[in-house]
Amino acid sequence: METYNLHHTTKGYLDRVRSHIVPYTTMVKGLELVIFPEVMSPKYDIVPHFHVDNLEDLTGKKVLDMGCGCGVIGVHAIKNGASSVISVDINPKAIENTKKNYELLGYDGVTIQSDMFNSLKNYKEYFDLICFNAPYHGIKPKNDLE
Numbered sequence: 095m096e097t098y099n100l101h102h103t104t105k106g107y108l109d110r111v112r113s114h115i116v117p118y119t120t121m122v123k124g125l126e127l128v129i130f131p132e133v134m135s136p137k138y139d140i141v142p143h144f145h146v147d148n149l150e151d152l153t154g155k156k157v158l159d160m161g162c163g164c165g166v167i168g169v170h171a172i173k174n175g176a177s178s179v180i181s182v183d184i185n186p187k188a189i190e191n192t193k194k195n196y197e198l199l200g201y202d203g204v205t206i207q208s209d210m211f212n213s214l215k216n217y218k219e220y221f222d223l224i225c226f227n228a229p230y231h232g233i234k235p236k237n238d239l240e
Contacts, residue, residue, distance in 0.1 A: 110138045122146060122166050125173065128198060134163040134227075138178040141227055142166045152176040155222035160210070163205070165192030167225045172201045179203040180221075182214070 117128050120137040123146050127133045135140035145167050153175035159168040162181035181192045181203055189207045191201050196203040206213050 096124040099219055107138050109225045111135050123170060125169055125199065127169070127195050128191070129164050129165060130187055130194070133185065133188045133191045134166065136166045145225060145227060146170045148214060149174050151178075152223065156219060158182065158221040158224045161228060162205070163188050163227065165195040165205075167200055167227065168192060168203050169195055169201055171225070172203060176223075178219075180214075180217075180219070181205045182208045182210075184209045231233075 107123045111134065112132075114129070114135075115196050117130050119126050119128050120135065121127075122136050122143060126189040128135070142163070149167075150176060151169055152177075154177050155171075155175070157168070157171040157176045157179045159165070159171065159179060162168055163185075164184045167182055168179045168181040179201075181189075181206075183189055183192070184207070186207050189205045192203070192205050195201075196205070208214060233239065
């Protein structure tokens with residue numbers, strides 16, 4: 095049986111995310127995002143900032159944001175010129191959170207609840223860029239947040 099070991103940063107990160115019981119906001123590269131409870135937050139993680147800082151000019155490109163969380167990569171892809179963005183997450187709260195951020199920013203993005211590509215099997219779209227802020231926590235998840 096495989097043993098899962100918690101990455102040394104995971105507990106602190108998840109504790110901070112779980113400490114929020116109401117939505118709050120955080121800034122990421124000039125955009126204010128609302129973060130729902132039980133959704134991964136760019137406020138406590140440098141990886142979404144790294145992704146956003148390294149997005150190229152996406153003018154006319156089709157983007158898939160896998161594991162979208164609050165939608166941080168998707169909204170910045172649209173800001174960087176993407177012609178379309180599809181945001182996918184297994185967590186239904188993340189999907190609602192991403193929808194809210196698209197709405198608040200006046201962006202047109204598609205959200206789909208899915209376990210990886212499962213709900214995209216019949217989707218006839220191709221993507222120029224697939225972004226995935228993959229979970230790295232080294233544990234078997236106990237809930238949608240993990």
